[in-house]
Amino acid sequence: MTLTPDDWEVIRLSLKVAVVGVVFTLPVAFALAYVLARGRFPGRILLDAVVHLPLVLPPVVTGWILLILFGRAGPIGGWLDRVFGVTLMFRWTGAALAAAVMALPLMVRAMRLSIEAVDRRLEGAARSLGASPWRAFRTITLPLSLPGVWAGLVLGFARSLGEFGATISFVSNIPGQTRTLPIAIYTALQLPDGDDIVLRLAIVSVALSLGALIASEWLVRRQGERAHVL
Amino acid sequence: MSFEVEVSKRLGEAEIAVSFESDAGVTALFGPSGSGKSSILNMIAGLLAPDRGRIAVGGRLLFGESVNLPPEARDAGYVFQDGRLFPHLRVRANLLYGASEREGAITLREVVDLLGLGALLNRWPRTLSGGEAQRVAIGRALLSNPRFLLLDEPLASLDRARADEILTMIERVRDALKLPILYVSHNRAEVDRLAGRVVAIHR
Numbered sequence: 060m061t062l063t064p065d066d067w068e069v070i071r072l073s074l075k076v077a078v079v080g081v082v083f084t085l086p087v088a089f090a091l092a093y094v095l096a097r098g099r100f101p102g103r104i105l106l107d108a109v110v111h112l113p114l115v116l117p118p119v120v121t122g123w124i125l126l127i128l129f130g131r132a133g134p135i136g137g138w139l140d141r142v143f144g145v146t147l148m149f150r151w152t153g154a155a156l157a158a159a160v161m162a163l164p165l166m167v168r169a170m171r172l173s174i175e176a177v178d179r180r181l182e183g184a185a186r187s188l189g190a191s192p193w194r195a196f197r198t199i200t201l202p203l204s205l206p207g208v209w210a211g212l213v214l215g216f217a218r219s220l221g222e223f224g225a226t227i228s229f230v231s232n233i234p235g236q237t238r239t240l241p242i243a244i245y246t247a248l249q250l251p252d253g254d255d256i257v258l259r260l261a262i263v264s265v266a267l268s269l270g271a272l273i274a275s276e277w278l279v280r281r282q283g284e285r286a287h288v289l
Numbered sequence: 290m291s292f293e294v295e296v297s298k299r300l301g302e303a304e305i306a307v308s309f310e311s312d313a314g315v316t317a318l319f320g321p322s323g324s325g326k327s328s329i330l331n332m333i334a335g336l337l338a339p340d341r342g343r344i345a346v347g348g349r350l351l352f353g354e355s356v357n358l359p360p361e362a363r364d365a366g367y368v369f370q371d372g373r374l375f376p377h378l379r380v381r382a383n384l385l386y387g388a389s390e391r392e393g394a395i396t397l398r399e400v401v402d403l404l405g406l407g408a409l410l411n412r413w414p415r416t417l418s419g420g421e422a423q424r425v426a427i428g429r430a431l432l433s434n435p436r437f438l439l440l441d442e443p444l445a446s447l448d449r450a451r452a453d454e455i456l457t458m459i460e461r462v463r464d465a466l467k468l469p470i471l472y473v474s475h476n477r478a479e480v481d482r483l484a485g486r487v488v489a490i491h492r
Contacts, residue, residue: 181376184373185387187336
C-alpha cells in the first residue's frame with residue numbers, strides 16, 4: 060500500500076488538528092477536573108453538566124453552537140476577529156477547536172477519577188512537613204494523578220482524530236484546512252471510485268489509534284513503579 | 290509547659306472534648322479506638338479545625354485567641370498510624386520531603402544512623418515492611434526539624450518483635466533529641482513504658 064500526497068496531507072492535517080486541540084485542552088481539562096473533584100460550590104452540578112454536554116449532544120448540534128459563537132458575527136468569533144484578526148471559520152484552527160470541545164468531557168472524566176483517587180491524607184502529611192498548599196499540589200496531588208492525565212490525553216487524542224460531526228458543521232469540508240481523516244473517508248465514500256482511498260485511510264486510522272493506545276500503555280507502565288498507590 | 294491543649298469539636302454525632310497540660314517528655318493520650326484520639330492530633334497539627342479552644346506547644350500559640358496557624362507553620366513532626374509515606378517517592382525523597390536547611394537542624398546522616406535506615410534509602414515505599422515504613426515515617430518527621438512530635442499509634446500494624454524495635458527507636462529519639470512527644474495509643478504496656486504523663490480519653 061502506498062499513500063498518495065493527498066493522503067499524506069490528510070494525515071498531517073489530522074495529526075496537527077488533534078495534537079493542537081488536545082494540547083490546548085489539557086490545562087483547561089485538568090483545571091475543570093480538579094474543581095469538579097475537589098470543589099464544593101453552588102453551581103458545581105451545572106458546571107459538570109455543561110462540561111459533559113458535548114458527550115451527549117448530537118455532534119452536529121455542538122458544531123452548530125460553535126458556529127453561532129465563533130462565527131465571524133458571533134460574540135466570541137467577532138471579538139477574536141476585531142481584536143486579534145483571528146478567524147476560526149473554515150480553518151484548521153476551527154477544526155482543532157471542534158476537536159478540543161468534543162474531547163474535553165472525556166479528558167475531564169479520566170483526570171477527575173484520577174484526582175479523586177489521590178489520598179487527601181497524603182496532602183495533609185505534606186502540609187505537616189512544611190509544604191504550602193501549592194507545593195503539596197505540585198509534589199503530591201499532581202504526580203499522583205498523572206496516570207489519569209495520560210489516559211485523558213490518549214482518549215482525547217483518539218476522540219479528536221475521529222471527530223466528524225461537529226467539525227463538518229462548524230468548519231465544513233475544505234481540503235488542506237478542515238478535511239481530516241474521517242471527513243476525507245466520508246468524502247471518498249461519495250466518489251464512484253473512492254474505495255481505494257477509503258481502504259488506505261481506514262488502515263491509517265486503525266494504525267494511528269492503535270499507536271496511541273500502545274503509547275499510553277507504555278507511558279503508564281514506564282511510570283508504573285511511581286504511579287502505584289501503596 | 291510542653292503541651293497546653295483545650296479543644297472541643299463536634300464530628301457528626303460525636304463530641305470530642307479534651308483538656309490537658311503536660312510537661313513530661315512523652316505525654317500519652319490513652320483511650321479506646323474511636324474515642325477521637327487521632328482527631329485531637331489532627332487538631333494540634335492543624336489538619337482539623339477545632340470548634341473552639343486553645344492549643345499551645347512549648348509556649349507557642351498554635352490555635353485560639355484568633356490565631357490559627359496553617360499546618361506548615363506549626364512545626365509538628367507528625368507520624369501517622371499508617372505511615373502515610375508518599376508512594377511515588379523513594380525512601381530518600383520521602384525522608385527529605387520536609388527537610389530543613391536551618392543551621393543546627395538534624396541531618397539525613399544522623400537520622401539514618403539513629404533509625405537504621407541506610408539499606409532502605411533507594412527503596413520504594415510499597416516494598417517496605419510495616420516496621421520499615423514506620424521507621425521511615427519517624428525519620429521523615431524528624432528531618433522536618435519539628436519542635437514537637439505527634440505519634441499516632443505508630444505500633445498498631447506491627448507484630449510484637451517489630452513493635453518492640455520501633456518502641457526502642459522512639460525511646461532513643463526521646464532521649465537523644467529532647468523533643469516533646471504526644472503519643473496516642475490504646476495499649477497500656479506501651480504507654481507505661483514510654484510516657485511520663487498519661488491523659489485518659491473517654492468515648
